[in-house]
Amino acid sequence: MDITPSELMVTVAARELKDGESCLVGVGIPNLAANLAKRTRAPNLIMVYESGTIGSNPTRMPLSIGDPCLVTGAKSVVTMYEQFAYYLQGGRIDVGFLGGAQIDRFGNINSTVIGPYKTPKVRLPGSGGACEIASNVKKIIVITPHEKRRFVEKVDFVTSPGFLDGKERWKTLKLKGGGPYAVITNLGTLKFDEATGEMTLVAVNEGVTAEKVQESTPWKLKIADPLERTPPPTAEELRVLRSLDPERIYLG
Amino acid sequence: MDSQKLMTMNEAISKFVHDGDTAYLAGFTHLIPFAAGHEIIRQGKKDLTLCRATPDIIYDQMIAAGCARKLVFSYAGNPGVGSLRCFRRALEKGQPKSLEIEEYTHFGLSGRLFAGATNMPFLPLRSNLGSDLPTYNPRIRSVTDPYSGEEVSVVPPLNPDVAVVHVQRADALGNAHIWGIIGEQKDAAFAAKKVILSAEEIVSEDVIRSDPNRTLIPDFLVHAVVHEPWCAHPSYTQGYYDRDNEFYVEWDEITKEHETTMTYLDEWVYGVYDRAEYMKKIPEAKKARLRPKPAMSVPVNFGAV
Numbered sequence: 001m002d003i004t005p006s007e008l009m010v011t012v013a014a015r016e017l018k019d020g021e022s023c024l025v026g027v028g029i030p031n032l033a034a035n036l037a038k039r040t041r042a043p044n045l046i047m048v049y050e051s052g053t054i055g056s057n058p059t060r061m062p063l064s065i066g067d068p069c070l071v072t073g074a075k076s077v078v079t080m081y082e083q084f085a086y087y088l089q090g091g092r093i094d095v096g097f098l099g100g101a102q103i104d105r106f107g108n109i110n111s112t113v114i115g116p117y118k119t120p121k122v123r124l125p126g127s128g129g130a131c132e133i134a135s136n137v138k139k140i141i142v143i144t145p146h147e148k149r150r151f152v153e154k155v156d157f158v159t160s161p162g163f164l165d166g167k168e169r170w171k172t173l174k175l176k177g178g179g180p181y182a183v184i185t186n187l188g189t190l191k192f193d194e195a196t197g198e199m200t201l202v203a204v205n206e207g208v209t210a211e212k213v214q215e216s217t218p219w220k221l222k223i224a225d226p227l228e229r230t231p232p233p234t235a236e237e238l239r240v241l242r243s244l245d246p247e248r249i250y251l252g
Numbered sequence: 253m254d255s256q257k258l259m260t261m262n263e264a265i266s267k268f269v270h271d272g273d274t275a276y277l278a279g280f281t282h283l284i285p286f287a288a289g290h291e292i293i294r295q296g297k298k299d300l301t302l303c304r305a306t307p308d309i310i311y312d313q314m315i316a317a318g319c320a321r322k323l324v325f326s327y328a329g330n331p332g333v334g335s336l337r338c339f340r341r342a343l344e345k346g347q348p349k350s351l352e353i354e355e356y357t358h359f360g361l362s363g364r365l366f367a368g369a370t371n372m373p374f375l376p377l378r379s380n381l382g383s384d385l386p387t388y389n390p391r392i393r394s395v396t397d398p399y400s401g402e403e404v405s406v407v408p409p410l411n412p413d414v415a416v417v418h419v420q421r422a423d424a425l426g427n428a429h430i431w432g433i434i435g436e437q438k439d440a441a442f443a444a445k446k447v448i449l450s451a452e453e454i455v456s457e458d459v460i461r462s463d464p465n466r467t468l469i470p471d472f473l474v475h476a477v478v479h480e481p482w483c484a485h486p487s488y489t490q491g492y493y494d495r496d497n498e499f500y501v502e503w504d505e506i507t508k509e510h511e512t513t514m515t516y517l518d519e520w521v522y523g524v525y526d527r528a529e530y531m532k533k534i535p536e537a538k539k540a541r542l543r544p545k546p547a548m549s550v551p552v553n554f555g556a557v
Contacts, residue, residue, distance in 0.1 A: 027332055052433055063495070064332035064497075070433075077433060080358065081359075089379075117384075120343055123344055124329075125327050125328050126326060127356075127357040127385065128305075128306070128326055128357070129359065159383060174402060
């Protein structure tokens with residue numbers, strides 16, 4: 001069967017996870033990416049969930065971040081306060097996944113509201129732990145479909161700070177985290193300019209051109225030279241990934 | 253000994269939850285005290301300030317039923333499914349009535365409980381800076397760190413009038429054993445002025461004393477003890493029953509309109525007397541499906557010379 005966009009995004013995200021790292025995982029696509037990494041190149045990946053489970057080892061797909069299967073066989077389970085204080089603010093998480101309705105060119109993310117805060121057009125769930133993850137984790141990875149309504153010049157609301165309006169101002173906040181690291185989409189991979197913090201297209205997926213990515217991005221997109229091509233999933237990556245979501249709830 | 257603490261949920265809510273109270277029904281996905289929420293709805297409590305990191309379906313129901321004046325929260329989604337439609341209707345359309353909100357991050361809200369529980373004047377945290385939340389919530393402030401001179405975000409303590417905490421087992425005095433995802437239960441119990449504790453099982457004090465590290469809440473914080481099996485359904489109780497994920501998905505459909513939500517509440521909340529009657533309406537086959545496989549911990553030696 002053909003490789004779906006979700007399968008490609010999950011595979012690319014899994015390759016960003018290194019063996020021995022600690023990873024703050026969310027449900028759905030990030031969970032698949034973490035579990036794929038753990039079952040292939042990063043067997044010692046420490047999976048941490050916002051609900052306070054440390055070193056989870058789920059035998060089935062968790063259906064929420066508080067799923068009981070994340071507790072069974074975990075290394076530790078701590079209170080909500082301890083999770084945020086000891087693990088996140090304590091600087092013990094290497095990689096975190098974030099998602100949202102909107103992301104802008106400096107990686108600021110909105111998961112709070114579309115339209116004005118006090119008279120919302122669409123009210124979204126809000127931060128949860130996203131602001132803490134953005135502020136304290138060393139590398140932030142965002143997996144999102146590449147659509148114009150999601151990639152916006154300026155987010156309606158900054159729920160999770162990226163590099164704000166550029167890295168200079170971000171530095172003045174002295175956040176302990178490393179900020180946005182990669183945005184993985186169905187079209188390619190974007191990373192952030194070392195000096196300015198601006199989102200930069202670094203790789204395009206099979207059959208995608210830089211022009212196509214620009215068409216789905218409302219600002220003049222910075223493009224790396226040379227621009228890489230995303231290596232397709234290997235047979236082994238696909239086999240493991242498809243076994244993780246046999247009912248294809250997330251893989252499409 | 254205060255044996256008067258043991259009572260029904262009906263009695264506990266009637267005695268310890270009052271119109272206008274600030275209430276915290278604890279539980280991060282796990283151990284959410286739905287039976288207490290339903291009893292609050294049945295008793296028509298109103299003008300409540302409802303606090304929960306994750307309002308979840310329980311507060312969505314209480315908002316639809318008109319119990320809430322204000323919501324203090326950090327993540328208002330249906331976990332693993334999507335939106336909380338009653339919450340959204342209240343904010344986007346003022347239906348059934350408008351709802352005031354006070355919004356934090358997860359660390360901000362759990363930090364508020366921690367500060368409330370430990371009697372701190374406020375709690376500094378490395379969060380909120382760079383986010384738009386402080387612009388819209390004047391309770392999130394910044395102070396100058398007296399040591400480094402840098403700006404630091406702070407949140408105020410939260411001391412609810414009443415907290416409701418569900419646990420796996422407790423003795424009749426309210427010494428509570430909790431395991432699995434322990435969320436904000438301990439902090440909510442220590443922060444609140446009154447605590448209603450419900451338990452799947454009431455056990456002897458000897459059982460509690462055999463495993464004291466598992467006691468997150470000691471009896472002297474607790475005002476009411478309710479023996480309430482299946483209290484947390486459709487959320488879950490680790491080791492007793494799993495989360496009813498089908499219902500979390502169905503809730504999205506049930507709440508498409510305010511009227512369809514009220515039809516549900518009429519049948520499943522107003523139309524039953526208590527949790528036992530509610531559970532009678534759930535098919536046995538479903539209950540059996542929700543029973544978890546055993547995964548027993550290895551006993552430890554608490555002995556001394």
